[in-house]
Amino acid sequence: MNNRKRYCIFAAQYFPHLGGVERYTYNLAKKLIMDGNEVVIVTSNVYHLSEFEKVDEIPVYRIPCWNLLEGRYPVLKMNSRFFKINKILKKKKFDMVIVNTRFYPHSLYGMILAKKIRAKCITLDHGTSHLSVHNKFWDFIGEIFEHTLTKVDQIFCKDYYGVSGACNEWLAHFHIKAKGILYNSIDIEEVKNIQKNTTEFYREKYGIPTEATVVTFTGRLLKEKGLPSLLNVMDKINQERDDVYLFIAGDGDMEDEVNSRKNGHIIPVGRIDFEHIVSLLTETDIFCLPSFSEGFSTSILEAAVCGCYVLTTARGGARELLISDEYGCIILNNQEDLLHNALIKCINSPDMRKKGIELTYQRIQENFTWNIVAKKVEQICEE
Numbered sequence: 001m002n003n004r005k006r007y008c009i010f011a012a013q014y015f016p017h018l019g020g021v022e023r024y025t026y027n028l029a030k031k032l033i034m035d036g037n038e039v040v041i042v043t044s045n046v047y048h049l050s051e052f053e054k055v056d057e058i059p060v061y062r063i064p065c066w067n068l069l070e071g072r073y074p075v076l077k078m079n080s081r082f083f084k085i086n087k088i089l090k091k092k093k094f095d096m097v098i099v100n101t102r103f104y105p106h107s108l109y110g111m112i113l114a115k116k117i118r119a120k121c122i123t124l125d126h127g128t129s130h131l132s133v134h135n136k137f138w139d140f141i142g143e144i145f146e147h148t149l150t151k152v153d154q155i156f157c158k159d160y161y162g163v164s165g166a167c168n169e170w171l172a173h174f175h176i177k178a179k180g181i182l183y184n185s186i187d188i189e190e191v192k193n194i195q196k197n198t199t200e201f202y203r204e205k206y207g208i209p210t211e212a213t214v215v216t217f218t219g220r221l222l223k224e225k226g227l228p229s230l231l232n233v234m235d236k237i238n239q240e241r242d243d244v245y246l247f248i249a250g251d252g253d254m255e256d257e258v259n260s261r262k263n264g265h266i267i268p269v270g271r272i273d274f275e276h277i278v279s280l281l282t283e284t285d286i287f288c289l290p291s292f293s294e295g296f297s298t299s300i301l302e303a304a305v306c307g308c309y310v311l312t313t314a315r316g317g318a319r320e321l322l323i324s325d326e327y328g329c330i331i332l333n334n335q336e337d338l339l340h341n342a343l344i345k346c347i348n349s350p351d352m353r354k355k356g357i358e359l360t361y362q363r364i365q366e367n368f369t370w371n372i373v374a375k376k377v378e379q380i381c382e383e
Contacts, residue, residue, distance in 0.1 A: 005095040005381050006038045008119070010110030012074055012101065014043035015055065018250075018271065019220055020298040021100050021126050024163065024184055028098075029058050031187075031374040040092065042085075044074035044106055051081060061085050063106065069133060070253075075105050090117055096381045099123040102153050102160075102174075103131065103146045111156035120381060122159045124182060126295035128170045128316050132224060150174045159380075164296035164317025182376055184296040184317065185368045191305045194278040202247065202280050206267055212243045213347050216284040216308070218277055219299045221252035226290030226313065226334040228254075231261050233340045237347075238265045244347060246288075247280060281306035285353065286346050290334035291315055301368060304328075304360045309353035311346055321368070327359045 011025040029039040045051065045062035052061050064081050065074040076082060090113070097114035099107045102123055114121035130143045154176070161182045162168035168178035208214060215234070219225055227248070234246045244265065248258055251271040258268045272280070281287065287303030287310050294316030304310055304321070310328040312318050322328035331342045346353060 003378075003382070004036050004038070005378070006040075006093060007032055007377075007381070008040045008042060008089065008092065008094040008097045008110070008113075010042050010097065010099045010107060012044050012104035012106040013046065014041060014060065016047060017071070020184065020295065023298045024124075024126070025100055026056075026058070027185065027187060027370050028373060028377065030056070031370040032377065033058065035374055035378065037378070040089075040094075042089065042106075042110065044076065044104075046071045046074050051085065061089065063109075065106070073104070073131070076109060086113070089113060093117065094119045096120045096122070096377075098377070099157065101126055102150050105149075108149065108153055108156070111153060115156050120159075121157045122161055122179075122380060123153065123157050125160060125162045125167045125171050125178075126184075127293070128164075128166050128295055129293045132293070134223060147174065150176075162295070164320055166316050166320070167295050180376075182373050183320075183368050184298055184301065185370045185373050186298075186301040186305055186364065187370055188305055188365065191278055191302070194275050195282055195306070198275075198279040198282065200276055200279040201283065202269075203283050206245075208245050209243070212245055213285045214245050214247065214283060215286045215288050215343070215347075216247040216249070216280060216303070217288055218249040218281070218302070219289065219297070221248070221250045221254040221258055223254060224291060224293040226292060226339075227258065229290050229334040229336050229339050230288060231258070231266065232336055233343060234266055235261075236336075236340060237343065238263075247284070249277060249280060277302065278306055281308055284308045286311055286343070288312070288343065290331070290339050292334060294318070296320070301364060304357070304364055307357055307361075309346060309356050310360065311342055321363065322356075322360065323363070326355060327363065328356050 009025055014022050032039050041060045043062055044065040046067055064077040097110055097119050099110040111121055132139050159179050160171055160176050161180050162178050163184040171178050237244050246266050248268045249272050262268055281303050287308035289312045296317030300310055313334055314330050314332055318330050322330055329342050331338050
């Protein structure tokens with residue numbers, strides 16, 4: 001192909017770590033390769049794996065790092081192994097470097113590499129708030145560090161995009177005017193194929209009646225995802241009625257607490273792969289993400305494509321997908337009374353849910369697919 005390009009995607013975290021940024025990186029890389037391009041992913045060696053391997057035919061380089069905040073914040077080690085990988089990357093002659101997120105030293109390295117090899121560089125922002133460790137002093141120090149690092153970033157990279165309009169508003173907090181939006185998206189055909197071949201049936205496995213309502217949360221088990229509120233609300237609902245069940249899929253800091261709350265109606269299933277997530281969501285009535293920190297949730301897109309009605313908070317790109325009350329339910333925050341009332345309304349309104357599911361699915365088809373995003377990235381590279 002005459003327009004074949006070489007892309008390098010920097011992501012401080014990548015598989016086997018599971019999260020929205022990792023899924024974004026993987027799906028964008030896969031689609032760019034399908035379009036006839038070459039793609040290399042550069043990540044941190046958080047799990048002490050091979051420094052180079054092909055994962056699903058995508059070349060992945062893993063840079064040595066220190067694992068701060070239990071691996072949530074990897075910091076690259078500039079040792080002999082780092083310089084060996086750096087030497088290889090400098091010879092690759094990339095046309096474009098794509099940096100996922102601003103606030104890692106790994107990200108800054110990607111920007112510096114792009115400048116050295118004279119490749120076009122864009123940075124994608126996935127957040128709408130500062131990283132929190134739930135300690136006021138360290139959160140304050142973290143904010144100062146993020147602002148400082150972002151100023152340095154801007155020396156090496158001038159073009160910033162958000163994965164939602166809300167992310168672009170957050171970039172303005174750092175006095176950055178975003179160039180546009182490269183939406184978080186989903187591969188609808190992949191989901192359909194998994195649904196056709198599913199072998200795991202969660203209602204049957206856990207003895208849940210057909211007429212019962214299943215609520216599901218998938219994602220990282222972190223306080224900022226609103227899990228404490230959701231667990232308390234479910235306990236209250238189960239005191240009022242016994243036909244509502246909550247599945248929680250994922251791992252993270254709150255895993256032990258979630259497991260301690262397990263009962264006949266609150267069912268943690270741990271970390272499961274994408275195929276099992278699709279199977280679980282396909283049997284789910286309501287997907288609930290009462291988060292107070294999001295960019296544009298991958299979990300919401302997955303749930304909507306699997307036929308779930310979505311209940312979430314007004315964070316990140318939620319309002320860009322659920323553009324009115326007809327599409328889904330968006331609450332102001334995850335205060336327990338607010339979440340309880342909204343969840344009860346959703347449970348008691350099957351017709352409302354049916355209409356919302358249909359409208360949201362159509363909106364995803366028209367706006368949030370990897371075909372659309374990959375074409376935009378290719379256009380930016382050509383420009």
